[in-house]
Amino acid sequence: MKVIIAEKPSVAREIAKVFGATTKKDGYMEGKGYTFTWAFGHLLQLAAPQEYGFYGWNVQNLPMLPLKFKLAIRKVKTKDGMVDDPGVRKQLDIIKGLFDEATEIIVATDAGREGELIFRYIYYYLKCKKPFKRLWISSQTDEAIKDGFRNLKPGSDYDTLFNSAHCRSQSDWLVGMNATQALSLSAGTRSVLSLGRVQTPTLAMICARYLENKNFVPEPFYQVSIMVDKDGQVFRALNEEKFKTKEEAQLIIDEVRDTASGVPDGGHILSVEAKPRKEPPPLLHDLSSLQQEANKKKGFTADQTLTLLQNLYESKLVTYPRTGSRYIGDDVFAGVPVLIDKFKDHPEFGKQATALSGAKLSKRSVNAKKVTDHHAILPTGEIPYQLSPDRQAIYDLVAGRMLEAFHQDCIKEITKITVQSGSNFIASGTVISNAGWRAVFNEPDEDKKEEENASLPKVKQGENLPVTDKSLLEKQTKPKPMYNEASLLKALETAGKEIDDEELRYAMKDSGLGTPATRAAIIETLIKRDYILREKKNLLPTATGLAVYDVVKDHRIAQAELTGNWEKRLEEIRSGASVESFQEEIKAYTRDITRELLKAGKGMMIVKT
Template identity: 45%
Template sequence: MIVILAEKPSVAREIATLVGAKTKKEGFIEGNGYCITWAIGHLVSLAMPEDYGFQGFKREALPILPRSYLLVPRKIKKDKKYIADPGALKQLKVIDILFKTCSEIIVATDAGREGELIFRYIYQYLNCNKPFKRLWISSLTEKAINDGLQNLKEGSVFDGLFRAGHSRSRADWLVGINASQALTVSMNDSVYSLGRVQTPTLSLICKRYMEYSSFTKKLYYKIELTHQKEGVVFRSLSADKWEDKQKIEPALKLIEKQSESIITKVETKTIREESPLLFDLTSLQKRANELFGFSADETLSVAQSLYEKKFITYPRTSSKYIPEDLWPEIPSLLKVLSDDSRYINFLLKLKLARLNKKIVNDVKVTDHHGLLTTDRLPSTISAMEESIYHLIAQRVWESVFEPCVKKQTDITLNVLDYGFSFKSTSIMELGWRAIRKELSTNDDEVIVELPDLKQGDKLKIQEATTLEKSTRPKSLYTESTLLSAMENASKEVEDKSLQSVIKNTGIGTAATRASIIETLLKRDYITRKAKSLVPTEKGLKVYEIVKDKLISDVLLTAKWESAFKEIEENKTNMEDFHRQIEDYTIEITNELLSIRSNRETDHLSCPKCKQHTLQLREKVVKCLEPECDWILFRDVCGIKLSVDDVTDLLEQGKTKLLKGLISKAGKKFDAFIILKEDCTTGFEFNNK
């Protein structure tokens, strides 16, 4: 009997159908000499500190550096404690029995680092030592699965992938557990969460927010001229700019007296705009966020659903290319797509003999190739699935079309001693832009057809006006631009000499960046404001504490991602790397334990016992004197009291006017919070 272990029940059902297994049992499907079972994600994970005997947050126990890493069944939270997940225990028992009675194991978890880790942790936890083979596929179509089963790979081929996954898992455990506990112990006012990738990502968001908030815009002025020739109206802009509006007036009056300008330079060049590459996961998430406002996590979830329904290839890819041996299948994919009404004309435009092969590159294909559609055209799918599917389908068409050829003309002209310029772009060959033009109304390409202009020509000035402009800060991060920053971490390092060290290296991976953003949202460190990601008060507080600490170092985190790849390729020793992580953990733990807590309330005294023993926590302000029970809840009628509010209340007896409080009846009202003589709080209204 052969056991096939899939990552999810839905994938197991697909494989079972193809191998002729039809009898459904508790936790597996049986038949034709096969038993197909499933993992339901991470059934087994690294043990938590309490599993090693560490209880609570204790300074003397840190850092926690296990000699060996225990594996335990997945845990869930119940009554403020973590217990083994009954569902995980039940499924592990099924897998254990099947592993012990089978003649062969086939691994069919997702073909990537995490999928490999899911299987190996189960395999190790169950103390299994039977040989296994690997089903390595990039789509769940019948053809892909059958081809994969006919070409199973030896399990040992993927030992490097497991080592990389295990190294990442241990590094995240060491850094996350120790840093979180160290900061919690130091601050002694709330439970904090820090992480190897999570905290540098928070730092990116907070730093950009602080720069944006403190930016002082400066006004400046330019002169714009309106011209017309042969019925075409166009505008030119001055090369000079003025910071004082009054100083621009003399120049504007002189120019207004002139009826024409002289063209001093005409430069025309041909630009070949290459077709875009296929989507990898990150670029798909960025595009979906820009066009539809989908979060990175939503896009990944939808893409995963489309993959499991056999409509697209494996989504957790970090490559935008395909291997040479897949190229012959592209024309048939395009023919399948052309059965959809919105693509029906593209096959006529496309000369199959001249397909653009720029997406073919064996060297740049990682674990999986770029995102492709499959030989199945979807019919009934959700609106979100429809949007993501056709985004991928459109990109497949665009990638194989010829370049778009443009003619760009730059014009320089003079009025008196003042220089002006403008440029125009005209399309010579649409190429791949023919797809974008028909399928998207979001294209930002602006095309201007100008009349024939030559050096020495005179252009009439119809109007001269002053344009007010201002300097702008870097925009707040959206999920799209944050994904770019995470993917290209070297660009976020201010020291130019260090950028080359981590060139083309990011923090996190294509498969994990969405979960990092979601973690920051769940921790209440960041929030969504329109399309932007901005830090909360809690997130800014954490940032201020750790911004100069090693835990926030984007450069170091990015270098580790490179190390994981080198471990996978057997270029770096896993245990040597682990010792480096342990040294780093000791350093960051000592850094965080040295932080002095409660700086915000050090100057405040308890209104009841008059001692300087107040502690500011996430939800309360509490006196730490053993015999004093004074406490102030920070959440009042839907509004959280800030540090300034608490300070005003304790020093002046009342807060500023708080607006938008919500009564039990759901009505909004404004009021002051006052401190009464008995040290309790109450409301005071403007009219009383």
């Protein structure tokens, strides 16, 4: 008997379907001489400190450097403390029974570092010795699965991938457990002051932005604008120079040849530029972009969006939610026209779905090379029935984005009129001549400038028009806004570096902080620790958060670059570099940070709020 093990039930079911195996058993399926079972993500984790003899929280134990890490069943919190998750224990028993009967195991966990770790931890925990082969696919279509089974790889091909995964796991344990105890013990508060490779740089970003915003000194500046009249249609034109003093701006005002100063046609049209601009449709959603959109449009937290999306996924209404890819492969794209047709009767999108039906679809989101473990989020085409309003809202964001992503470009007519009246003034206006993808949600363009005119009259170069008004604008420089969940999620993708270009940001995905699946949990952890709080939409540090930031801000543990460096080393391990030298560096770093925090925490000021 061959046993196939997947990372999660949905994938096992997909594979079983391709084989034509339909017999459902408790915790697995079977048919055609194969058995299909699954994990639920990580069933096993590195054992807690007490499993190595480090009892209690005690300075004497630090740094805790286990000689050999142990594995333990995933825990759940109950009123009696942490206990083995009963569901996990049961599934492990089922897997053990199947492995015992197996002649061969086929590893079908997700094609990536963590997928490898999920299987290997099970395999080693169960002390299994059976031979195993690896299924390596990046799409779960029938064709991709069949293809993958024709090309099974030797299990040992992925030994170095496992090594890098295991190193990642141990390193996070060593640095996180030791730093957390060191700081908590030395600060002398009885509360937990947790630190970690991901959560601490995240906290640092929130605190740094908060302080920058709070300490920002606004500087006043002055600009001049005029109102110009074309046959009764009045538009605003702005002098683009920013002046530090009122007096300088006043000189510009004084030169304006407006009607009040006795000049009937004092606005000379120097030039009129009108050019169309194409705005391509947005990419399909991955989890992070959907969380950002849902936060902006509906005010949902990252955690709420993930929960709602998981619900929709379990109801088979949307594809796998925790994806980091905004693309689909050609195989999935082939099914998109049918999918679009399913929305012809949708109350909000019906018209757009009908318009798209049979039309040429944009292929911007189609790129098999950019599909990683999972493709972008799509509706499955199943018809939803009586969704709660929140679930419906998320479902509509997914469905609407699909229609947008395959729609035509939005064509904008951008007009720029330069008016001379003493100095030069510029009027700009954007008119959408063909809405394209923007017709789906039909919402105003968010990055429109304040001074932009809704529409501009037709004027000709060389014309002289009356200037009906002139005004001095008093403005102030503004600080960067505090982080909210949307802007924080975006910043985590690029580890705090500010990159606006969508494609460029996408290229940095692998060097971001955390993963799509964990970012919501990171935010919740910081809130649970009383490091940050939600105030309206913003995420603000608490006194405790700021105190922790103050202690760690100059240490590597607070810097996103730590993850970048680890990732570089882990990638080298994956391609065969020595595991030992990295492990020694991590141990040395653990000793350093523990020693420093034991000292630094003593001077820490925790103001209890």
